Amino acid sequence: MDVSGLLNAAKAAEDAKRRAVTVDREQPHDVDAGNLMVVDTVPLLPSELTAARRGEYIRALARDGVQVLFNAIWELPTTRADEVVLASLPNPTYAIPREKPVPKPKQLTKWEQFALKKGIKKNSKRDTRVFDDTKQEFVRRHGYEHRKNQDDKDWIIELPDQADPFVDYFAKRNELKKGRVAKNEMQQARNIAKANPVKQGLAAPSTSNDAKKQLLKEQLKRTKTSTASLGRFDKSIGKEPKIKTPGKKRQYDSAVMQAGTEKQRSLTILSRITGKESLLNENKAIRQAKPKIMALEQGGKIHKRRK
Amino acid sequence: MRPLTEDETKIFFEKLANYIGGNIQLLIDRPDGMYCFRLHRDRVYYVSEEIMRKATSVARDNLMSLGTCFGKFTKSGKFRLQVTALEFLAPYAKFKVWVKPNAEQSYLYGNHVLKSGLGRITEDTPRYQGVVVYSMNDIPLGFGVAAYSTQDCRKLDPTGYHCFPPSRCRRVSS
Numbered sequence: 241m242d243v244s245g246l247l248n249a250a251k252a253a254e255d256a257k258r259r260a261v262t263v264d265r266e267q268p269h270d271v272d273a274g275n276l277m278v279v280d281t282v283p284l285l286p287s288e289l290t291a292a293r294r295g296e297y298i299r300a301l302a303r304d305g306v307q308v309l310f311n312a313i314w315e316l317p318t319t320r321a322d323e324v325v326l327a328s329l330p331n332p333t334y335a336i337p338r339e340k341p342v343p344k345p346k347q348l349t350k351w352e353q354f355a356l357k358k359g360i361k362k363n364s365k366r367d368t369r370v371f372d373d374t375k376q377e378f379v380r381r382h383g384y385e386h387r388k389n390q391d392d393k394d395w396i397i398e399l400p401d402q403a404d405p406f407v408d409y410f411a412k413r414n415e416l417k418k419g420r421v422a423k424n425e426m427q428q429a430r431n432i433a434k435a436n437p438v439k440q441g442l443a444a445p446s447t448s449n450d451a452k453k454q455l456l457k458e459q460l461k462r463t464k465t466s467t468a469s470l471g472r473f474d475k476s477i478g479k480e481p482k483i484k485t486p487g488k489k490r491q492y493d494s495a496v497m498q499a500g501t502e503k504q505r506s507l508t509i510l511s512r513i514t515g516k517e518s519l520l521n522e523n524k525a526i527r528q529a530k531p532k533i534m535a536l537e538q539g540g541k542i543h544k545r546r547k
Numbered sequence: 548m549r550p551l552t553e554d555e556t557k558i559f560f561e562k563l564a565n566y567i568g569g570n571i572q573l574l575i576d577r578p579d580g581m582y583c584f585r586l587h588r589d590r591v592y593y594v595s596e597e598i599m600r601k602a603t604s605v606a607r608d609n610l611m612s613l614g615t616c617f618g619k620f621t622k623s624g625k626f627r628l629q630v631t632a633l634e635f636l637a638p639y640a641k642f643k644v645w646v647k648p649n650a651e652q653s654y655l656y657g658n659h660v661l662k663s664g665l666g667r668i669t670e671d672t673p674r675y676q677g678v679v680v681y682s683m684n685d686i687p688l689g690f691g692v693a694a695y696s697t698q699d700c701r702k703l704d705p706t707g708y709h710c711f712p713p714s715r716c717r718r719v720s721s
Contacts, residue, residue: 492549492550492552493549493552494549495548495549495550495585495603496599496603497550499581499596502550502583503575503576503581503583505553505556506556506560506575506584507572507575507576509553509556509557509560510560510569510571510572510575512557513557513560513561513564514564514568514569514571522673523671523672523673523696523697523698524670524671527670527671527698
């Protein structure tokens with residue numbers, strides 16, 4: 241074999257290898273490496289979708305798609321970590337719809353509603369800490385340690401004009417504060433209750449007359465059957481229709497079952513029953529043991545082990 | 548017609564086990580085809596799968612019987628064996644009692660088998676064990692319950708009962 245022959249053979253082998261990893265298509269695949277996704281936008285050929293050829297056709301299409309995806313991945317920048325090649329994926333181009341429904345917007349509190357209506361905005365630039373001149377340090381504006389600071393500060397209360405000097409104004413201030421806290425808690429509870437409406441026991445009361453009637457009927461049925469005798473001995477009024485309480489329907493296996501299942505079931509039940517029986521026939525055991533014992537007693541010698 | 552529920556199967560098998568013990572398995576697992584138990588109007592039938600499938604096309608009201616009746620469930624949920632089951636249970640019976648020819652008819656008319664009528668008995672039959680009653684020429688006659696164990700019946704006087712026939716479990720000779 242001459243040199244050109246060898247070269248041709250090598251080239252042919254190379255070509256075959258490349259053919260195995262390349263996909264030639266007029267319309268290229270839509271590759272989204274970020275989602276590890278390939279979209280084939282070419283419509284399926286109806287002529288290829290016959291029952292005989294369908295499988296092979298679809299398999300070939302799928303193979304092409306996967307090959308294109310892998311080619312795309314291998315073109316990405318790769319890193320090596322612990323003998324594992326890692327490709328860093330780009331950002332996804334397709335926006336995949338979320339699995340779960342969009343969360344419902346949070347119910348606004350009454351104050352938030354009011355503020356929105358009036359255009360009052362929260363001053364986000366206001367610091368949570370303020371400088372206390374007397375203490376010469378930063379203290380919280382609200383919340384933790386705020387109250388104590390306030391106490392330190394207002395250690396003296398000026399008597400209001402013509403007020404009773406024998407009233408404890410510090411206690412009164414505390415009372416007022418308690419009242420404000422209680423009011424705030426009540427408002428919080430109201431806001432929570434408004435955000436989470438309680439579902440009615442039977443059905444949400446509907447405005448339509450038919451629905452109301454149905455609801456009333458259902459309630460009546462429940463109350464009538466809620467006695468110890470399920471309403472059997474209660475007095476009925478006039479032409480009241482008799483209330484039927486449907487019992488539980490019995491359910492049996494169908495007459496024809498899958499082959500073998502019935503046999504298996506019977507055998508398991510049987511094994512549970514016969515498993516309890518002891519294998520030993522006591523009478524037989526006694527009968528077989530008796531002659532030996534008799535012989536032993538008549539012989540008169542029962543060997544005892546010497547100590 | 549329907550298969551037995553698990554509870555029913557348990558009650559039924561416990562009754563059968565009285566007579567044939569673990570040999571029930573040979574009734575369920577047969578080499579010559581699929582056989583099953585079916586409940587129809589409180590009666591338990593032992594029937595081949597093939598016939599049972601054909602019987603499904605008959606309306607429940609019109610279906611009188613299928614296969615072999617093994618007995619019936621009482622209203623209180625107990626199972627009572629019927630003499631038609633004898634053909635299937637006799638070959639597998641663990642304990643047998645043979646009655647003498649002159650006691651045969653008495654037994655078939657519903658009387659107890661007395662010690663004097665007792666021809667043979669399986670060794671080591673415990674007391675109150677379910678037995679199959681045979682005539683001396685090995686024809687199964689019916690079911691019974693051993694009143695005494697084999698050992699005790701040797702000491703019995705000739706007029707003592709040996710075997711109680713459960714009611715309706717006698718084959719009527721024609």
